[in-house]
Amino acid sequence: MSVRQSLLAILDQGPCYGYQLRHEFDRRTGSTWPLNVGQIYNTLERLERDGLVRRGDVDEHGHAYWQITDAGSTEVARWLSSPVVRTQATRDEVAVKLAVAATLPGVDVSAALQAQRDASLRQLQALQKTAPADDSDGAEGFARSMMRDSMIFAAEAELRWLDHLANRLARHPHHSMALELATERPKRGRPSARAAVIA
Amino acid sequence: MSVRQSLLAILDQGPCYGYQLRHEFDRRTGSTWPLNVGQIYNTLERLERDGLVRRGDVDEHGHAYWQITDAGSTEVARWLSSPVVRTQATRDEVAVKLAVAATLPGVDVSAALQAQRDASLRQLQALQKTAPADDSDGAEGFARSMMRDSMIFAAEAELRWLDHLANRLARHPHHSMALELATERPKRGRPSARAAVIA
DNA sequence: ACAGCCATGTAACTTGTTACATGATTTT
DNA sequence: AAAATCATGTAACAAGTTACATGGCTGT
Numbered sequence: 001m002s003v004r005q006s007l008l009a010i011l012d013q014g015p016c017y018g019y020q021l022r023h024e025f026d027r028r029t030g031s032t033w034p035l036n037v038g039q040i041y042n043t044l045e046r047l048e049r050d051g052l053v054r055r056g057d058v059d060e061h062g063h064a065y066w067q068i069t070d071a072g073s074t075e076v077a078r079w080l081s082s083p084v085v086r087t088q089a090t091r092d093e094v095a096v097k098l099a100v101a102a103t104l105p106g107v108d109v110s111a112a113l114q115a116q117r118d119a120s121l122r123q124l125q126a127l128q129k130t131a132p133a134d135d136s137d138g139a140e141g142f143a144r145s146m147m148r149d150s151m152i153f154a155a156e157a158e159l160r161w162l163d164h165l166a167n168r169l170a171r172h173p174h175h176s177m178a179l180e181l182a183t184e185r186p187k188r189g190r191p192s193a194r195a196a197v198i199a
Numbered sequence: 200m201s202v203r204q205s206l207l208a209i210l211d212q213g214p215c216y217g218y219q220l221r222h223e224f225d226r227r228t229g230s231t232w233p234l235n236v237g238q239i240y241n242t243l244e245r246l247e248r249d250g251l252v253r254r255g256d257v258d259e260h261g262h263a264y265w266q267i268t269d270a271g272s273t274e275v276a277r278w279l280s281s282p283v284v285r286t287q288a289t290r291d292e293v294a295v296k297l298a299v300a301a302t303l304p305g306v307d308v309s310a311a312l313q314a315q316r317d318a319s320l321r322q323l324q325a326l327q328k329t330a331p332a333d334d335s336d337g338a339e340g341f342a343r344s345m346m347r348d349s350m351i352f353a354a355e356a357e358l359r360w361l362d363h364l365a366n367r368l369a370r371h372p373h374h375s376m377a378l379e380l381a382t383e384r385p386k387r388g389r390p391s392a393r394a395a396v397i398a
Numbered sequence: 399a400c401a402g403c404c405a406t407g408t409a410a411c412t413t414g415t416t417a418c419a420t421g422a423t424t425t426t
Numbered sequence: 427a428a429a430a431t432c433a434t435g436t437a438a439c440a441a442g443t444t445a446c447a448t449g450g451c452t453g454t
Contacts, residue, residue, distance in 0.1 A: 002295040004441070009299055009306075014380050019405050028302040028378060033290050036443060041407055046441085062450085064406070080300055080311050083318035084293045086354075089415080091232050094283045095349035096201040099342050100208055101279055103227040107208075112279050119282035133367075139376035142367075143298050150294035150360050155285075157356030161349050168332075168341075177338035179227060181213050203413070218433050235415060240435055245413085261422085263434070288443080 003035065004043050005079050008052055008068065012076040015056050017063040018044065030144025032151075047072070094120075094158060098165065105178040109169060117162045124155040202234065203242050204278050207251055207267065211275040214255050216262040217243065229343025231350075246271070293319075293357060297364065304377040309368060316361045323354040 003025070010016060010024045018040045025035055044066055047053040052072035056065040068076070094116060102109045133145035202224070209215060209223045217239045224234055243265055246252040251271035255264040267275070293315060301308045332344035 001441070002290055002292045006295060006299045009303060010380075013303060013305075016380065017405080018407085020381070024378075024380060025299075028299050029295055030298070033288070033295075036445095037405080038407080038409095038445080039441095039443065042442085045407095062405080079296075080306060081314065083311075083315040084296060085318060086322055086350075089232070091201055091414095092349055092353065093201045095346055096205060096228055096232075097278075097283060099229070099345050100205045100224075100227050102345065103338055103342050104208060104212060106212075107279060112282075115280065116282040119284060123285060139302055139378045142371075142376040143302050143378075146298050146301065146364060147294055149363060150291055151285075153356040153360040153363070154291065154353070157352040161352040164348060164352070165345060172341075177341040179223075179338050179342075181209075181215065181223060182219070200413070216433080217435085235417095236433080237417080237435075237437095238413095238415065241414085244435095261433080290442095 003039065004047065005076075007040070007043055008047060008072055009076045009079065011053055011066060011068040012073055015065040015067045017065050020063070021066075027140050028143055030140065030147045032144065032147040095161075102169070102177055103179045105180060107178075110166070113162060113166055113169070117159065117166070120155060120158050120162060124152065124159060127152050127155060202238065203246065204275075206239070206242055207246060207271055208275045208278065210252055210265060210267040211272055214264040214266045216258075216264050219262070220265075226339050227342055229339065229346045231343065231346040294360075301368070301376055302378045304379060306377075309365070312361060312365055312368070316358065316365070319354060319357050319361060323351065323358060326351050326354060 006025055006028070007021055010021060010028070016024065019037065021044075022035050022037055022040050044053060048055065048066075051069060052075055053066050053068055056067040058064050098109070098113060098116065101107050101112045127148060130148060132148075134141055137144070205224055205227070206220055209220060209227070215223065218236065220243075221234050221236055221239050243252060247254065247265075250268060251274055252265050252267050255266040257263050297308070297312060297315065300306050300311045326347060329347060331347075333340055336343070
């Protein structure tokens with residue numbers, strides 16, 4: 001939802017045209033995750049469909065401006081005043097992967113763990129190598145360094161978790177958390193008319 | 200991709216039927232993010248479409264088993280041996296939101312920040328209140344505590360970042376990073392035949 | 399003239415997710 | 427008999443993402 005909501009929040013400052021919105025989004029997020037232009041127009045159409053924006057004037061340059069609606073402004077206010085709540089839907093891809101890998105018999109967890117640690121460490125070092133905060137960079141530099149810090153903190157946490165996991169695995173016989181497929185499952189099954197279609 | 204890939208990796212251990220797959224996924228991720236059953240069948244059909252699984256036998260209970268294909272096994276091996284790489288697509292919703300909020304004039308960033316900090320702290324405390332690792336819980340308990348640790352580390356990192364951000368904002372005049380809409384943009388515009396349709 | 403950027407759009411597609419229909423079996 | 431659970435599916439949708447088509451303008 002962050003792209004959609006961010007574009008809406010930018011439009012709450014005043015009418016913009018599509019390409020301009022991309023520019024505004026990019027500089028406000030330090031050009032960290034540049035947006036494909038096409039996505040702007042898709043998102044605008046979806047926001048229009050939902051009654052949050054409407055098509056506005058075309059200026060002397062041919063720029064097609066978009067305006068926020070009252071419902072849109074209300075939505076922006078709601079977004080800004082309520083925190084992002086990490087619900088169940090926020091599956092961490094690395095965590096899920098390693099949990100599945102760790103519980104599957106015959107999988108070399110420590111190899112997967114090591115590969116992930118290497119990658120995460122390289123990622124962290126690459127981030128740390130980028131230019132740190134510099135007050136002379138102005139607001140755009142501030143935005144960039146916010147994003148940078150966020151990614152660094154997240155990468156550090158991921159590394160810490162990976163090391164923590166490695167320690168726990170080292171203290172256990174490494175096969176002890178493998179889970180066989182539960183084949184004894186169908187106690188309360190679903191005997192059906194078409195049972196034994198093949199058997 | 201984690202659901203899709205996880206189901207495929209489980210199928211690499213042997214044929215399963217749909218409901219069984221949900222059970223296997225849930226116990227391997229500590230029932231942290233229970234899966235809607237329907238998603239299993241959707242995902243299986245998509246994997247079948249991609250040639251990674253195929254429909255297998257129906258047993259005497261009427262269970263419709265699914266089998267992994269050679270291409271599927273290859274894909275699992277690739278997945279397990281290569282790390283998750285956090286590409287540009289990994290937008291952190293909280294970071295994007297606060298960066299946009301911080302760069303929009305007239306937005307009370309510190310209020311949004313405070314609201315987020317409260318929510319994140321409550322989230323962390325809720326996580327810490329859950330049962331910690333207990334070796335007597337077996338492999339399923341281990342999986343659950345892996346997920347729990349992962350979420351705790353991530354929540355701590357988010358809190359640290361929020362506090363770091365609050366400190367930086369406090370040291371600055373809080374309006375200094377607001378970015379006006381760049382209205383002087385169209386220097387190299389796109390004058391068109393239909394310019395001034397409205398103007 | 400030509401490369402490259404500005405600009406608007408369209409179409410297709412991915413993964414994830416939910417709601418619903420259907421029916422059987424098991425438990426109370 | 428009713429409620430809960432097991433089980434398979436279908437249909438629709440959300441948000442993100444990319445590739446492509448089209449055309450005008452700018453700088454070399």
